[in-house]
Each structure stands twice: as structure tokens, then as C-alpha cells.
Amino acid sequence: MNSIPFHSTGSSEISGEAMKSYSCGNTCTWCDGCGNYGIWAAIKRSLVELGIPPHGVFLCYDVGCHGNMSDKLSGYRFHGLHGRVIPFAAGAKLANPRIPIIAHGGDGACFSEGVGHLVHAIRSNYTMVFILHNNANYGLTTGQASALTWQGQPMNSAPNGMPEATLPSMDFVFSLQPTFVARGFSGDIPQMVSILKAAIQHRGFAFVDMLQACPTYNTFATHEWLLERVYDVAADGHDPSDFVRARAIAVDTSERISTGILYQNTAVPGFYERLKSREGIQTFPVEEVQKYDVREYMQELV
């Protein structure tokens, strides 16, 4: 029986015991100044403020520096293969649609080998949160250029400057008709908390681009550089139901960088709500697979 005071507060008045229940006691190994510290704190706080205990959430991690959070944040956890966190998380949601799912991936994995999974998760509108740990490089493999590294930027894998064009990630995401797009900054924990709480409660795929400092390998978009440019779209009077303006302010980062909930469409049903053809069927697909007798097919292989 859970004796820790978990209840949805919706405010900054949260229980220290509830926060501690999300800590695993393992020492953080991220570099000093790494943006993962802020994101880690924001995830804990958002879950506690929503009254979700560690046994009430499933956390999926890709390979990358962020993935080391899997032994620093309590809850049901899965640490998978590089670029494959979205299908793991989507599968978990299909198996148990009652539990909130938060999947983490880096810009390297998500926009290279995992990019196909992102496409289909958005069009399927699986109800889950995807946090893009966006530090514009592969930090775990010591500063390789990713698809989001600035073109021309010297990196350890391209010392004379990255020759490829930078992938326009936000334009790409908006081209897929998403139902929730937000952008946070690892230096603003209260804003990340409000974004994550809305993302967790969204019925559909919530894409959260977290701009995060990587002081060890990203010397171009530093914490200070980001701090000078980010602004909160809510304070700017932005209407998150306005798709055209949301896309425009998401894409244009030439002078200022928009943060907050950029776009949300609550009218589009999530994946399970679209399964009209299964009306009246009481089981979940995974239960049906479990019950399927495959002995006949196995015989053919003997």
C-alpha cells in the first residue's frame, strides 16, 4: 500500500516525500552544467504534481546521455536500443493503455535511425509523451555531429565543419500534422513542468522538444546563448490552437526562440479511440496475441 502522499495538487505545494520516492539514490554521472539535471528535476516534479506515483508511470529511454536517467528516476523503466524508443513505448501503450508513458530520445537517434518511428507515432497519434533531449549532437559518443548540429559547425566527427544541412526538425514535425508540440529549455524548470503536465494529460502523441545545454560538446548553442533567446509564447499571447502561427513561430529561430505549448489540437482522437472496428471486443491486442496458439506453425519449422 502506498503511504506516500500522492495527490494532484496542481500547484507548487508538493510533498518532499513524494519527490524523494522518484529518486533511486544513484549518483548522477552527467557532466557539470548538463541540461539533463534540469529535465530530470522537471519530470519528477510534473509527475508528483499530477499525483502519479512511481508505480503509475512507464518511462522509456533511448541510448544517449539522457538514457542514464533510467537508473536515476524511479518508476517502471525500459532502456532500449538506439533510435528505437518510440516503438518500445508505443508497444507498451498498446499493451496497457491505462498507464501514462514518457519516452525519451536524443536528437541524434530521433532524427536519424529513429526518424521513421517518429513519423508513424505522430500519424498514429499514440497517447504518449516523447521528450526530445535536443543538445544538437551525440554527447554520449563524445561530440559527433547529429542531424540537428548546425551546418558548418566543427565537431569531433567533422573537425572541419559539418558538411550536411541541418535538418529543419520543427518544420518536419509540423508537416506531419501533430496534435501536440511544445518546446522547453533545460534552464527553466517551472516552464518545463507546466509543459510536461499538459503533455502527460494530452490524448495523443505529445512531442516535446527540450533544448538542453551540453557544455562539454555543444559550444555553439550554450546555456547562456539559449537563455538570451528563449521567450515564453504564453506571455506573448500565443493561441496554441492556431496551427499556422504555431508552425511559424516554431520554425523561425533567427532572433528569438519560442518556448511553451506551441500547438495543441484536442479534437483529434488518440489511437485507441480510432479503433472503431474493434468495438465490442473486450480484450486488448496484446492479450489476444498471448492467447494465440502457434503450435501448428511451429510444427512446420521442426
Ligand code: SF4
Ligand atoms: Fe550532458 Fe553533454 Fe556531458 Fe552528455 S556529454 S552528460 S549531454 S554535458
